[in-house]
Amino acid sequence: MVESVRVHADAAVTVSCAFSGALGSAAKIDLPFTMDVSRGDPGELRGLSRECSRAFSVGGEFHFEVVDRIPEAQGLKSSSALVLSAMIGVSRLLGAELEGEELLRLCAEASVRLGLSVTGALDDLSAIYYGGVSVTDNASNRIIFTDRMPDLPVLVVESSDRRISYSARVDEYRKMRRAWRAVENLLMRREFLEAMVIDGYLCSLIEGSDGDAISTMLLNSATHACQSGKGPAVVGVFRNEGDMERCASILESKGRRVKRSRFKNSGIWVEHI
Template identity: 30%
Template sequence: MIERASCRGAVTIVNAIPTGIGSAMGIMLQLDAEVRLSQDDGSVRLEGTEEGTDLVRGCIEGVGKRAGMRDLSGIVTIRSDIPVSRGLKSSSAASNAVVLAASRALNIHMSDEEIIGLAIDESIKAGVTVTGAFDDASACFHGGAVITDNKARRILKRWHVQDPVTVLLHVPERRIRKEDVKNMDFSPVISQVKEAIESALKGDYPRAMELNSKACSKILDVSEEVAEAARRSGAIAAGISGTGPATAVLVRHEDIGRIMDILESFDGTIISAELNDTPAREVVPRRS
């Protein structure tokens, strides 16, 4: 039983850790998953990446249980453009894609809500999320932008960003693991993050990104220098994505070259991506 599925990444508008309310928008960095399944000894081997074995194993087991199949074994091959542990939703994209591919391989129908729900459950078990990341998983799976109540797993608002923009990502070498974030106290910035949520609900996502980034950077000990430089240079929006350390910068097409030059003055890799509005079910997996 062999099947493939894909899911794309996302960037943060508002971090859900302080309040349980989060917001994210999809971007066109793609992750492809191929699953080869059989009923054997229950072992699952991950190829193509060194990280995420527990998450992938949990996703395969979860889909197997829904299909009434125990001791489901598999080889899962991941091909991804999304940098890991930088705040660009690599775990959400991986869990979504693996669950979708496994459901296809076992020929069982799962609704969008069931796929995202199982992906989140296994992400929590694997320790790769602090809040459950319903906002991230939803933006990755559905595309477009979302505001969500992560505790209730409910989408509060969903829309497509109409601005003709490109996303420039400044990605430092440093990685931030979720275990490093779990015990951080975000209570000092809750009021600022709530203001960011209100801005996002009103449709002012650039202000929401800025307020969120300025607030959360203090707790995460991640520099806002790149975001500040981008804003001064005319970016539509800029802010730290997730728990960082990557910074997402939304720019008008005519400003790409100028702002790219500014971002390149900082240590790190620059990645250019368009916004993604395509749901995971419609994304065509690339052939290796």
Template identity: 30%
Template sequence: MQGRAAAPGAGTVVNALATGRGSAFALDLETTATVDLDPDAAGVSGEIAGEPDGDTELIERCVERVVDRYGADEGGTVRTESAVPTAAGLKSSSAAANATVLATLSALGLEVANDPDADVTRTEACRVGVRAARDAGVTVTGAFDDASASMLGGVTVTDNAEDELLSREAPFAEHALVWTPPERAYSADADASACERVAPMAELATDLALSGEYGRAMTVNGLAFSAALGFPTDPAVEAMAECDGVSLSGTGPSVVAVGEREALEAVRERWAARDGETRLTNTRERGARVL
């Protein structure tokens, strides 16, 4: 009873911390999960490749939730490997949760598809991971926006209070540039009250996203939440004239810009002068997948 699956990270269009509604888009950076189930095993143990002391509660809880709902009390192991940096605002938790949920469902022999007649729909599989993230305390909003973009691909807009998908479209740009400074920021530690003070800007950004103006929504969101969370706005200002949209991703510290590749390469030269890592990647229409 083994399953393997992969899920992409994501970038932020609108942070849901202020209003409960958010938007995100899939990035071509993946986390892979391998799940081995055993009817005779007691409990679930997890491992994160390259992080012997990493917190495995989320991925273990994902396996447990899937088994509780769709299995028959199986235990086992789960191991993840990831190209998505943790605590960087690039939705590493959502990618790990989605990959683990799909791998567990695959180990159980269940079909996951967009078809409502499938054993499990992709949206419902996504919700299982979101609930596990809440159990593990790794999210403030429930992160259904991030998780849905990772699971379904493209760009999504969601109501996180209701775990409701408001829209899903193909990516609004093909290329993305990510700058990740050395420091890390955990979503669960974000100052929610500070974010609530920029709710008018978040509402404007959400309206723009629902109208399909994702680039403008990103930029409005990025300036507002950078100020609210104490991150510099300089990287966004440096990119604005060159890209379709630029934003602080999640609760930081990464900044993501989208647009034409040549323009992003020019921005990369500026961002590369800063401490940290820059990576030029792609957005993704394809979401999580069974391997």
């Protein structure tokens, strides 16, 4: 019997926010989230352990140790990475055959019950699981399609603010549902970067945004820059590493915290430890 596994996941950025009832979409970036999973005392993650036991209809408790963290409450899908890593880790511990969309739907349902997500965030979960970009109907818990993202550098600007999903003004998003049709049209044309920018703008009308970070990126060679969904983190896309590095240096000189990344098309993976 496997005693412990290490799950290697990553962050993702919002391409289309599903709070309004629109299609959801997220794209994976190379920003590691690593978790060790074993049997034992779950500590502060007791609720997550119970959800894993429920999903696999087993007794006992599971211990989760996060080795590498994604910045939390920034719009970088840290909660989805946490739940997905726990579920897939327990699946491997138990030798279960559960994977793919069935596993992702269980994760989405658990995320709602744990109070970590409003919609279940199937878009975030599937992007982290498969890599690349995922487009979903979160209302029906259905993946519409997945695709690859361009191999481009991505710069993430963190914020000192924090925004959790349940603090989002969901009613206001729903009142703006028609505005997201433009985002959905771009998704269907596979114009993911353009969809991401418009989505970030629409979310910023409700949540506010870090205009200084966005303008600094656009004035310093970013091809696209926007808030990651509800934010507050801001992401910029660049043609090459050199352009990204020059912009990162300017932001750092202003005292901003940045993380250098790129779109990632490979999926989650697990090793025995």
